[in-house]
Amino acid sequence: AQSVTQLDSQVPVFEEAPVELRCNYSSSVSVYLFWYVQYPNQGLQLLLKYLSGSTLVKGINGFEAEFNKSQTSFHLRKPSVHISDTAEYFCAVTLTGGFKTIFGAGTRLFVKA
Amino acid sequence: DADVTQTPRNRITKTGKRIMLECSQTKGHDRMYWYRQDPGLGLRLIYYSFDVKDINKGEISDGYSVSRQAQAKFSLSLESAIPNQTALYFCATSDGAVYEQYFGPGTRLTVT
Numbered sequence: 001a002q003s004v005t006q007l008d009s010q011v012p013v014f015e016e017a018p019v020e021l022r023c024n025y026s027s028s029v030s031v032y033l034f035w036y037v038q039y040p041n042q043g044l045q046l047l048l049k050y051l052s053g054s055t056l057v058k059g060i061n062g063f064e065a066e067f068n069k070s071q072t073s074f075h076l077r078k079p080s081v082h083i084s085d086t087a088e089y090f091c092a093v094t095l096t097g098g099f100k101t102i103f104g105a106g107t108r109l110f111v112k113a
Numbered sequence: 114d115a116d117v118t119q120t121p122r123n124r125i126t127k128t129g130k131r132i133m134l135e136c137s138q139t140k141g142h143d144r145m146y147w148y149r150q151d152p153g154l155g156l157r158l159i160y161y162s163f164d165v166k167d168i169n170k171g172e173i174s175d176g177y178s179v180s181r182q183a184q185a186k187f188s189l190s191l192e193s194a195i196p197n198q199t200a201l202y203f204c205a206t207s208d209g210a211v212y213e214q215y216f217g218p219g220t221r222l223t224v225t
Contacts, residue, residue: 009153032212043117043203043216044156051212090155094212101214103148103156 002027006091006104014112015083021076021107023091031093033074035065038088038106047089050074061085086111116140117217119204125223126194134189134220136204144207145187146214147171147179149200156203162187163209194224 007022025031032051036044048059055067065076074091091104117138126132136145143164148156148171158171160179168179176198180188191198201221205214 004155006155034213036214036216041218043218044205044214045216046213049213101146101158101212105153105155 002029002031002093002095002100002102004091004093004102004104006089006107008107009105010108010110012110012112013081016080018079019077019081019085019109021089021091021109023074023076023104025072025074025091025093027072027093027095030096032096033065033067034092034094034101035059035063035074035076036090036092036103037061038090040087044090047076081109081111083111083113085109115218117204117206117215119202119217119220121220122218123221125225127225128195130194132191132194132222134202134204134222136187136189136217138185138187138204138206138215138217140206140208140215141184142206142208142215143184144209145181146205146207147177147187147189148203148205149173149198150203150219151200159189159202191222191224194222196224198222199224 003026005024013019034049035047038044050067058064088106094101120135146161147159162181178190204217207214
């Protein structure tokens with residue numbers, strides 16, 4: 001069975017500091033990897049995705065993530081966060097063929113002034 | 114206008130009532146999904162549909178039913194609402210070739 005584990009439920013960080021949100025997954029088949037962001041009172045929107053190719057992917061708002069196949073991880077990073085990055089972030093995996101997507105439990109990022 | 118819309122945005126209902134949540138999309142996608150979000154549990158799939166004639170159960174379909182009235186419309190029904198169905202419900206769509214999902218704004222449902 002497939003699973004997604006987000007290792008931190010909450011991450012507090014000061015403005016302009018770097019941040020890493022961790023995501024590990026387990027799957028017996030190939031997967032596509034995604035990070036979504038949910039701002040308060042909104043639906044989820046795509047930050048970035050890994051389908052194939054370069055293992056370092058860049059997304060919107062200065063975020064990037066690196067796919068590590070040997071460690072089955074897809075950690076999200078930003079070198080300098082802003083107050084506006086305060087949101088909940090979800091890691092997700094989709095089985096190749098697109099038949100099923102599994103979401104992690106989410107990580108709440110709090111950016112403090 | 115939003116690509117994926119959900120109605121209502123908020124609903125309070127009583128135990129035992131039937132309720133329908135509606136979703137419409139203008140993205141032209143064939144695939145549509147219903148999820149529920151609970152704190153600390155992320156999103157869990159209730160039902161999904163890959164085209165008008167294709168309906169599939171997700172991981173938590175008990176107590177729910179769906180109807181795909183057209184490519185653009187996908188409704189979720191709670192036949193007899195119970196308090197543990199209190200949650201935030203999201204509709205999403207995707208293009209089968211791209212896999213990323215596009216979400217509606219959510220419906221906050223409270224069952225008292």
